[in-house]
Amino acid sequence: MAVTLTINGKEHTVDVDDSTPLLWALRNDLGMTGTKFGCGLSQCGACTVNIDGEMARACITPVSVAAGKQITTVEGLGQHSDDTLSNLQQAWVEVQAPQCGYCQPGQLMAANALLTSNPDPSDDEIREAMAGNLCRCGTYGRIFAAIKLAASRA
Amino acid sequence: MSITDELVTNASNRPVTRRRLIQSAGVAAGLTIVWSTIDRATAQDATPESGIGTPSAGATPEATPVAPPSPFPSEADAYIRVNTDGTVTLLTGKVEFGQGIRTGFAQLVAEELSVPFESVQIVLGQTDIAPFDIGTFGSLSTRLTGPRIRQAGAAMRLWLLELGAEHHGVDVSEVELMDGAVVVSADQTKSVTYADLAGGQASQRELDPDVELKDPSTFTVIGQSIARPDVLEKVDGSLVYGIDATVEGMVWGKVVRPPSFGATLVSVDFSEAETAPGVVGTFHDGDFAGLVAERYEQAEAAIGLVKSEWQELNTGTTWENIHQVILDTSDAGTILDETNLQPGVGDQILAGMTEPQTYTFRSPFVNHTPIEPRNSLVEITESGANVWSSTQDPFGVREGVAKALGLEAESVIVYPMATGGAFGAKIVPLADVEAARLAQAVGRPVKVLWRRDEEIGHGQYRPAVVINITTSVDEQAKITGWLYDLHSASYFPETAEQIEENQNGAASDWSANIHELYELPNSQTMWYHAAAPLPPYYWRVNGASANTWAREVTLDILAEQSGMDPVSFRRQMMTNNPRLAACMDAAVELAGWTPGVGQTGQGIGMALGFDAGSYVAEIAKVELDQETGEIFVRNVYVGMDPGLTINPEAVKHQIEGSVVLGTSSALREIVKFENGRVTNASFAEYAPITMREAPAVEVVLTGAPDQPMMGVGEPAVAPVAGAIANALYDLTGMRLYDMPFTPDRVLAELQKGEATPVS
Numbered sequence: 001m002a003v004t005l006t007i008n009g010k011e012h013t014v015d016v017d018d019s020t021p022l023l024w025a026l027r028n029d030l031g032m033t034g035t036k037f038g039c040g041l042s043q044c045g046a047c048t049v050n051i052d053g054e055m056a057r058a059c060i061t062p063v064s065v066a067a068g069k070q071i072t073t074v075e076g077l078g079q080h081s082d083d084t085l086s087n088l089q090q091a092w093v094e095v096q097a098p099q100c101g102y103c104q105p106g107q108l109m110a111a112n113a114l115l116t117s118n119p120d121p122s123d124d125e126i127r128e129a130m131a132g133n134l135c136r137c138g139t140y141g142r143i144f145a146a147i148k149l150a151a152s153r154a
Numbered sequence: 155m156s157i158t159d160e161l162v163t164n165a166s167n168r169p170v171t172r173r174r175l176i177q178s179a180g181v182a183a184g185l186t187i188v189w190s191t192i193d194r195a196t197a198q199d200a201t202p203e204s205g206i207g208t209p210s211a212g213a214t215p216e217a218t219p220v221a222p223p224s225p226f227p228s229e230a231d232a233y234i235r236v237n238t239d240g241t242v243t244l245l246t247g248k249v250e251f252g253q254g255i256r257t258g259f260a261q262l263v264a265e266e267l268s269v270p271f272e273s274v275q276i277v278l279g280q281t282d283i284a285p286f287d288i289g290t291f292g293s294l295s296t297r298l299t300g301p302r303i304r305q306a307g308a309a310m311r312l313w314l315l316e317l318g319a320e321h322h323g324v325d326v327s328e329v330e331l332m333d334g335a336v337v338v339s340a341d342q343t344k345s346v347t348y349a350d351l352a353g354g355q356a357s358q359r360e361l362d363p364d365v366e367l368k369d370p371s372t373f374t375v376i377g378q379s380i381a382r383p384d385v386l387e388k389v390d391g392s393l394v395y396g397i398d399a400t401v402e403g404m405v406w407g408k409v410v411r412p413p414s415f416g417a418t419l420v421s422v423d424f425s426e427a428e429t430a431p432g433v434v435g436t437f438h439d440g441d442f443a444g445l446v447a448e449r450y451e452q453a454e455a456a457i458g459l460v461k462s463e464w465q466e467l468n469t470g471t472t473w474e475n476i477h478q479v480i481l482d483t484s485d486a487g488t489i490l491d492e493t494n495l496q497p498g499v500g501d502q503i504l505a506g507m508t509e510p511q512t513y514t515f516r517s518p519f520v521n522h523t524p525i526e527p528r529n530s531l532v533e534i535t536e537s538g539a540n541v542w543s544s545t546q547d548p549f550g551v552r553e554g555v556a557k558a559l560g561l562e563a564e565s566v567i568v569y570p571m572a573t574g575g576a577f578g579a580k581i582v583p584l585a586d587v588e589a590a591r592l593a594q595a596v597g598r599p600v601k602v603l604w605r606r607d608e609e610i611g612h613g614q615y616r617p618a619v620v621i622n623i624t625t626s627v628d629e630q631a632k633i634t635g636w637l638y639d640l641h642s643a644s645y646f647p648e649t650a651e652q653i654e655e656n657q658n659g660a661a662s663d664w665s666a667n668i669h670e671l672y673e674l675p676n677s678q679t680m681w682y683h684a685a686a687p688l689p690p691y692y693w694r695v696n697g698a699s700a701n702t703w704a705r706e707v708t709l710d711i712l713a714e715q716s717g718m719d720p721v722s723f724r725r726q727m728m729t730n731n732p733r734l735a736a737c738m739d740a741a742v743e744l745a746g747w748t749p750g751v752g753q754t755g756q757g758i759g760m761a762l763g764f765d766a767g768s769y770v771a772e773i774a775k776v777e778l779d780q781e782t783g784e785i786f787v788r789n790v791y792v793g794m795d796p797g798l799t800i801n802p803e804a805v806k807h808q809i810e811g812s813v814v815l816g817t818s819s820a821l822r823e824i825v826k827f828e829n830g831r832v833t834n835a836s837f838a839e840y841a842p843i844t845m846r847e848a849p850a851v852e853v854v855l856t857g858a859p860d861q862p863m864m865g866v867g868e869p870a871v872a873p874v875a876g877a878i879a880n881a882l883y884d885l886t887g888m889r890l891y892d893m894p895f896t897p898d899r900v901l902a903e904l905q906k907g908e909a910t911p912v913s
Binding site: 016017020021024027028031032033034035036037038039040041043044046073074075077078079080081085089092093096097098099100101102103104105108126127128130131132133134135136137138139140141142143144 | 251252253254381382384385386387388389390391392393394395397398400431449450451454523524525526527572573574575576577603605606803807808810811812813814815818836837838842844845846848850851
């Protein structure tokens with residue numbers, strides 16, 4: 001069946017079962033592969049997107065639930081190729097946060113949701129908000145620094 | 155020059171050490187796995203003779219290395235090309251998974267060839283055009299491939315100088331390289347670009363290990379913390395990882411997994427799965443069964459409908475009794491190393507000890523579990539096959555897929571994609587071979603993507619070990635003897651024949667042996683080989699984590715018995731090792747630590763390490779929640795000497811990540827299993843640390859530019875557990891001899907009432 005999704009401000013129609021996880025509609029129907037698969041069980045945060053400004057795990061969110069809402073993915077934050085990286089992404093680059101980079105879109109989207117609701121988070125609030133996003137390379141210190149840097153400039 | 159020779163040559167002025175020899179054995183080992191099933195074409199070239207690079211019992215390490223023929227190209231043109239637009243292309247068989255190789259290697263080329271960093275393009279691991287490489291593991295990139303790239307750069311530099319001199323009609327001594335051009339030194343208006351001089355041409359030069367490299371005092375690119383350019387693609391989702399690769403007509407494969415390791419497939423029933431939405435086809439051959447569907451989620455749903463019956467081994471081994479099983483099933487033991495080569499030296503060392511004590515340490519099976527699960531896309535073509543893989547070893551993937559499809563290796567082209575973490579998980583081409591078999595069966599390109607439970611429950615594992623250290627210290631604070639007994643499985647799967655051939659310890663990981671760092675006249679290391687209930691494999695820094703933990707905790711115990719602080723006690727055993735002492739002093743200063751004798755209540759502990767040619771000292775500061783038993787590692791201070799440092803910030807990044815991984819494994823990581831069945835195969839149960847538990851890491855690098863480049867990906871993992879354990883003792887008086895240091899184990903110690911927490 002056809003489901004219409006509003007992603008990064010644009011409407012997209014996908015022809016999938018309405019129980020299909022948003023993750024696979026984004027990745028395999030719309031070619032938006034910045035949102036990553038890590039576990040499929042909302043236990044790692046690699047698929048984190050924002051829905052109506054709040055953090056959501058795309059791997060357990062059916063397209064039927066996301067339909068009609070404002071979905072933001074990492075591609076919507078900004079693109080380096082057209083020089084539109086967001087404040088948060090710029091901070092990420094400045095502290096050279098990623099190693100392999102695979103978890104970073106999810107980390108960015110979790111941080112984006114945090115700063116949207118709480119522009120000046122405490123250290124503990126940052127750690128609490130980010131505790132659902134795993135990084136196996138161990139870049140937590142730099143992600144923390146990037147969030148602090150972005151918050152200081154907001 | 156051989157792999158072994160290179161490792162030995164790179165070892166600066168120190169004698170050949172076990173770690174390096176083990177690394178060379180590890181190189182062979184990594185290939186051996188593939189050969190055992192795949193008949194790797196290069197095996198003949200790369201295979202050392204049996205036992206090469208590993209000392210047999212009683213032989214000195216220096217006496218045994220024998221060079222196998224090098225499988226690496228010796229032509230400079232295989233590595234570096236000058237393009238017609240004046241840019242330079244570096245080709246390497248290495249791959250990038252965040253360690254910064256793309257950037258560091260470009261710096262090496264830019265430096266030797268005097269071109270801007272930005273004008274160096276890189277081809278990583280694409281098997282039809284990149285030079286052969288053994289794979290990206292073992293912290294070998296900078297220390298093994300790095301010198302080769304510098305040699306290629308130097309060969310090209312000499313070639314360009316000669317061409318330029320001829321062009322200008324002057325002697326070679328009268329020209330120099332400057333920013334992508336050859337100029338006359340006395341008149342720099344006389345300049346010709348590399349593009350005009352040599353664009354698109356082959357140098358036909360050979361690598362020369364003795365070639366004169368650029369003098370470190372003139373470096374302008376090496377040693378600079380150049381920002382990694384690929385970070386830009388990692389913050390906006392545009393970087394294409396293995397999981398992101400697609401090809402026209404692609405479908406998704408899933409494999410029927412056994413309930414436990416060692417199980418054999420009795421029967422499989424696809425009747426329900428075959429009618430599920432999107433299913434394209436099913437496949438069954440021996441123990442391998444799988445299906446293919448149009449969409450990933452359809453394949454995942456359908457595989458759940460497959461009914462399969464398996465014959466399991468039911469060994470009775472569990473994560474709780476594994477250490478006793480290891481002791482019960484260990485062989486008679488092999489002497490791996492000793493400082494005194496007299497027969498019966500172990501008994502002599504024991505006899506020389508005053509009141510010897512044995513300290514026993516146990517570490518568990520652990521899993522790699524990179525956030526990007528294993529995946530591979532295989533497309534069979536008229537001429538062979540194309541593979542887009544998330545891999546550490548593209549040439550191993552080529553061999554594996556070729557074998558599975560009955561093709562010549564050269565007809566398979568592997569495109570290694572950006573890889574979302576690896577840590578040793580992506581060396582053996584498991585998903586690649588699965589995808590190849592399913593692609594052949596269904597006649598369409600197939601992508602296989604593992605789930606998280608497949609990663610944790612059906613992958614490979616750093617094997618559990620039991621370490622017994624028997625030692626004593628005399629009244630002059632000198633260690634009178636050191637007997638190190640390592641009981642463990644191999645670090646790679648072995649056939650019975652391989653075990654028989656490798657009775658010299660090639661399959662063990664006894665790295666971080668005490669001689670790596672400390673001067674000690676009477677010691678012996680034994681390895682007792684035991685079977686593994688789960689497939690053993692290399693995990694970032696391998697056994698050095700457990701070995702370093704056991705050694706460094708024991709040294710702290712002996713220091714206290716001697717009435718000395720941990721720093722002073724160690725210092726008396728490194729009189730000829732100033733680089734190690736410099737690391738230790740740097741870490742102590744960074745931490746602002748005033749060490750004391752025994753438990754001081756500061757919650758600070760230290761451990762030292764040596765791995766991949768790099769020295770490292772780590773100091774941890776810990777806190778303990780006495781209600782929950784949770785240990786918090788708040789800070790880790792690191793002093794590390796990796797020799798010549800290409801990109802200091804990138805090296806610090808590797809160290810930070812190493813410390814986080816080491817902390818995670820020390821505090822939490824344990825694979826639970828019963829009868830070969832992994833029972834905690836999810837991130838909820840096998841839970842790596844998060845930002846909440848991650849320590850703040852500070853690093854001082856002490857490497858000198860005139861030292862060889864050494865490994866940085868792994869060395870800083872090894873000392874973390876020992877530093878944490880010694881810090882926990884300093885805080886509480888508690889010694890934990892079982893890793894990981896989980897809250898239940900901490901609480902159990904607290905309830906014994908012997909520990910005296912200071913908080």
